[in-house]
Every structure is written in C-alpha cells, then in structure tokens.
Amino acid sequence: xxxxxxxxxxxxxxxxxxxxxxxxxxxxxxxxxxxxxxxxxxxxxxxxxxxxxxxxxxxxxxxxxxxxxxxxxxxxxxxxxxxxxxxxxxxxxxxxxxxxxxxxxxxxxxxxxxxxxxxxxxxxxxxxxxxxxxxxxxxxxxxxxxxxxxxxxxxxxxxxxxxxxxxxxxxxxxxxxxxxxxxxxxxxxxxxxxxxxxxxx
Numbered sequence: 001x002x003x004x005x006x007x008x009x010x011x012x013x014x015x016x017x018x019x020x021x022x023x024x025x026x027x028x029x030x031x032x033x034x035x036x037x038x039x040x041x042x043x044x045x046x047x048x049x050x051x052x053x054x055x056x057x058x059x060x061x062x063x064x065x066x067x068x069x070x071x072x073x074x075x076x077x078x079x080x081x082x083x084x085x086x087x088x089x090x091x092x093x094x095x096x097x098x099x100x101x102x103x104x105x106x107x108x109x110x111x112x113x114x115x116x117x118x119x120x121x122x123x124x125x126x127x128x129x130x131x132x133x134x135x136x137x138x139x140x141x142x143x144x145x146x147x148x149x150x151x152x153x154x155x156x157x158x159x160x161x162x163x164x165x166x167x168x169x170x171x172x173x174x175x176x177x178x179x180x181x182x183x184x185x186x187x188x189x190x191x192x193x194x195x196x197x198x199x200x201x
Contacts, residue, residue: 003048004046004165004197006045006046006200007201009200009201010197010200010201011045013131013199013200014044014045014167014200015041015044016131017044017127017128017131017169017200018041018044018169019041020127020130020131021041021123021124021127021128021169021184022039022040022041022169022171023039023127024123024124024126024127025039025119025120025123025124025171026038026039027123028119028120028122028123029116029119029120029123029173032094032115032116032119033093033094035093035175036175036176037093037173037174037175038173038174038175039171039172039173039174040171040172040174041169041170041171041172042170042172043168043170044167044168044169044170045167045168046165046166046167046168047165047166047168047185048164048165048166049152049155049156049163049164049165049166049187050152052079052081052148052152052166052168052185053148053149053151053152055168055183056081056148056183057083057148058148058149059147059148059149059150059152060147060148060149061083061147061148062083062084062145062146062147062148063081063082063083063084063145063146063147063148063151064081064082064083064084064087064105064113064143064144064145065079065080065081065082065143065144065145065146065151066078066079066080066113066114066117066121066141066142066143067079067141067142067143067144067155067158068080068117068118068121068138068139068140068141068142069138069139070125070136070137070138070139070186071136071137071138071139072129072134072135072136072137073129073134073135073136074128074129074132074134074136074188074192074195074196075188075189075191075192076163076186076187076188076189076192077155077158077163077186077187078121078124078125078138078184078185078186078187079151079155079166079183079184079185079187080117080120080121080141080182080183080184080185081148081151081182081183081185082180082181082182082183083181084105084145085099086180086181086182087105087109087113088103088104088105088109089178089180090112090113090116090173090180090182091105091108091109091110091112091113091116092109093112093116093175093178094112094115094116095108095109095112097109105143105145110143113143114140114141114143117141117143118138118140118141120182120184121138121141122137122138124169124184124186125137125138128186131199132195132196132199133199134195155187163187163188163189163190163193164190164193165187165188165193166185166186166187167185167186167187167188167196168183168184168185169183169184169185169186170182170183170184171183171184
C-alpha cells in the first residue's frame, strides 16, 4: 500500500477523535485511581507500522508494551507503549509504591498496568466506536518488556503481516507529581483501515 495522504478535514476528524478519547480515558482513570488525572493528545496520525520503533525512541529502546486484541466490528490490535520508567510511574498510581532507580516491573506492577491498560483501551475504543458507529471491545492485555524493534517484529508475526499502518494517539498523562508519555497505537487490518478512512472523510 502506498503512503496515505490525509485531507485537512480528515486530520480535523482524527484530532476530534483524539480529544474525545483522551477525555474519556482521563475520566475513567481518575475514577479508578481516586485522583485527578489529565490526559492531552499532542498529536494523532497514521504511521507505517515499520516506523513505530522510531516514534518511541528507536528500535533498541527498552519499552513496556501492552498488547490487546480488539474484538467486534473492527478487527485490529492495540499496542500501548511506555518507557520502562513511565510504566513504573503509571503502575505506582495504583500500587502506591515509590519508584526508585532499582524498581522493576514485578507481578504487582504488571497486574496494575494490565488493569490500567484495559481501562484506557475501553475508553479509547468507546470513543472511536461511537464516532464510527461500531462496537469495539478490548480483550485481556498482555504485557511485554522488550526492545521496541523486537516488539514490532512480534506484532508483525502475530498479525501475519496483514497490517501496514497504525493509528497513533500520543497521550500525555498529567498529575501533580508526574508527567507520563504513552503511545497508543491502533493497528487495523486492511478492511478495518479502510473503514476508518471512510469514517473520517
């Protein structure tokens, strides 16, 4: 598939989706954690799947990724990518454990991240589904800590190379003591991508 050139109206539609997604996710996360969480979306765009590692710092960057299958009307996968430090900080919102230089993503942190990831995915997919008039439901997430390049290789194998593009919703999570950057990638198959492009025309 050739590169996708979006019109200004399509870019505006994506921006609207991003703002709705972030608003829903911030509300859900604040309720889950019993603290005020703000989420802003600096950018939302379509990127080639092969370029995803560069978006998150390069193929050799160690990252934590939450991978979820999307069930329903839009066959796709979701990939949330955080730096290891930001993943630990996000998990600490739920666990209450202080993050230090020696902190690791143990069982407690993994469980917290999976729950937070499911809440975020449900919020993002709810907004996208409403916009497109579709029912989208996330499956239980899997947490992988690996180099960004290896993670995308895993995704390509998992999807049997049926996807070429990912919809990136870059998200910044803000609370009084922390700022976390997360990259939300919706990775649709060819028919799902066509449906997204049709919906934002």
